[in-house]
Every structure is written in structure tokens, then in C-alpha cells.
Amino acid sequence: EAGVVQSPRYKIIEKKQPVAFWCNPISGHNTLYWYLQNLGQGPELLIRYENEEAVDDSQLPKDRFSAERLKGVDSTLKIQPAELGDSAVYLCASSLTTGGEQYFGPGTRLTVT
Amino acid sequence: GQNIDQPTEMTATEGAIVQINCTYQTSGFNGLFWYQQHAGEAPTFLSYNVLDGLEEKGRFSSFLSRSKGYSYLLLKELQMKDSASYLCAVRDLRNSGYALNFGKGTSLLVTP
Numbered sequence: 001e002a003g004v005v006q007s008p009r010y011k012i013i014e015k016k017q018p019v020a021f022w023c024n025p026i027s028g029h030n031t032l033y034w035y036l037q038n039l040g041q042g043p044e045l046l047i048r049y050e051n052e053e054a055v056d057d058s059q060l061p062k063d064r065f066s067a068e069r070l071k072g073v074d075s076t077l078k079i080q081p082a083e084l085g086d087s088a089v090y091l092c093a094s095s096l097t098t099g100g101e102q103y104f105g106p107g108t109r110l111t112v113t
Numbered sequence: 114g115q116n117i118d119q120p121t122e123m124t125a126t127e128g129a130i131v132q133i134n135c136t137y138q139t140s141g142f143n144g145l146f147w148y149q150q151h152a153g154e155a156p157t158f159l160s161y162n163v164l165d166g167l168e169e170k171g172r173f174s175s176f177l178s179r180s181k182g183y184s185y186l187l188l189k190e191l192q193m194k195d196s197a198s199y200l201c202a203v204r205d206l207r208n209s210g211y212a213l214n215f216g217k218g219t220s221l222l223v224t225p
Contacts, residue, residue: 004155033212042117042200042215043156056210091155099143099204099211104155 002026004105006092012111018080021108025073025094032069033102034077035091043091043104049075050098082112117216119201124222125191133186133199133219141207147175147186148200150218156200159186188221196223 005024013019025032030051035043046065048056051072060067064083069075079086089109093102116138125131137145144163148156162168162177162184174187188195198220202213 031211041217042202043213044215045209045212048210048212056212101158101161102213104148104157106155109153 004092004094004103006105006108008108010109013082015084015112016081019082021077021090023075023092026103029094029096031095031098032075033093037089037091084112087112117201117203119216119219122220127191127223127225129191130189135184135201137182137203139203139205141205143204143206145177145184146202150198191223193223
């Protein structure tokens with residue numbers, strides 16, 4: 001069974017540029033999470049989807065961050081414009097059901113210069 | 114994870130036993146998870162506790178005391194490949210729903 005797939009694995013952009021990350025969860029997993037992980041820290045939730053509905057986006061900086069999961073399967077997280085402080089690893093995770101074990105993807109390491 | 118505390122670093126010898134502690138504060142506790150994360154890789158699930166007591170899974174065991182807000186991860190017969198960061202995460206339904214609140218992680222170094 002394929003795990004959570006994320007792309008790209010690495011991205012380097014200049015500040016003020018836009019960037020997008022893509023995540024394909026494990027087949028059949030209804031719940032999808034986007035986390036941000038800074039160096040030496042644990043992951044922090046940005047947004048949680050139940051199917052195509054964003055049910056928890058309280059930690060998403062909505063002035064520059066947006067996300068979508070149009071068909072309830074794969075998801076895109078966008079930053080526009082990026083700032084230096086956005087440099088981090090962006091992790092996607094999925095679970096079969098709400099509250100189920102979360103499986104993480106390899107993450108996208110973003111560097112903003 | 115400001116309410117989740119775990120040591121920053123630990124060092125142990127190959128073949129030994131190491132215990133990584135985690136303390137937490139929540140108002141809507143709904144489970145504690147331990148994840149392993151090798152550098153540059155995704156966190157992988159190790160264990161889950163929701164009731165008090167010890168859960169054993171091979172070389173790894175996890176303990177929970179809800180009244181004390183305390184858990185530990187016990188790693189036996191340490192191997193070099195166990196060198197990684199170990200993340201304690203708590204689910205707090207009242208404050209953050211089904212998302213996991215992670216601690217900062219404990220970086221474990223296993224030496225020969």
C-alpha cells in the first residue's frame with residue numbers, strides 16, 4: 001500500500017514569491033492534515049480536512065496561506081507571498097477516520113531566501 | 114506544544130534500555146501518541162495510550178498515567194538505528210479537536 005505522497009520534496013524560493021505543495025493521502029483516508037514543522041520542534045497543525053471540508057483551520061495564517069481539497073482526495077497548500085519565516089518542513093498526514101492513527105508523508109522542505 | 118514537555122536530548126549505549134519521559138497538561142485528554150522521526154524523514158507511529166498502564170510492542174513500550182499527566186516511552190535492547198527524535202503527542206478534544214499537539218521531541222543518540 002502506498003503511503004502519503006508529497007511533492008515537491010524540496011523547494012527554494014525568494015521571499016514574496018508564491019509556492020504550492022501537493023499531498024496525496026493514503027487511499028480511502030477521509031481525514032487529511034497539514035502540519036508545519038520548524039527545526040527542532042514538533043509538528044504544528046495548520047488545517048484539518050474531513051473529506052473536502054476544512055473542519056479546523058484556526059491555526060492557518062489566512063492572510064497568506066490557503067488550502068484546498070476539492071474532491072476530498074488530494075490537497076494543495078499555498079503560500080502567497082512567502083516570507084523568510086515560512087522556511088520550514090510542511091508535513092501532510094492522513095487517517096482513515098477522525099481520530100484514527102495518523103500517517104505522515106515525507107514532507108516538503110521549504111527554504112525562503 | 115507548549116503544554117507538553119520532554120527532554121531535549123538523551124544519549125544511551127547500544128544494547129541498553131532508555132526511558133523517555135513526557136508530561137502534559139490538557140483539559141480534554143483523548144489519547145497520547147509516540148512517534149519516531151529520523152532526520153529528514155516523516156514521523157512514524159510507535160504507540161498509542163488512552164487508558165492508564167503499559168502498552169508493549171516488541172522492543173518498545175509506552176506507559177500512561179492520566180492522573181499525573183505523565184507518559185514514558187521505553188526502548189529496550191537499543192540499536193544504532195534507534196538514533197532519532199521521539200515525539201510525544203497528545204490529543205485534546207476540548208482545545209484542538211482531533212489534531213495532535215506535539216512536544217518538541219527528544220533527540221536520542223545511541224552510541225556503540
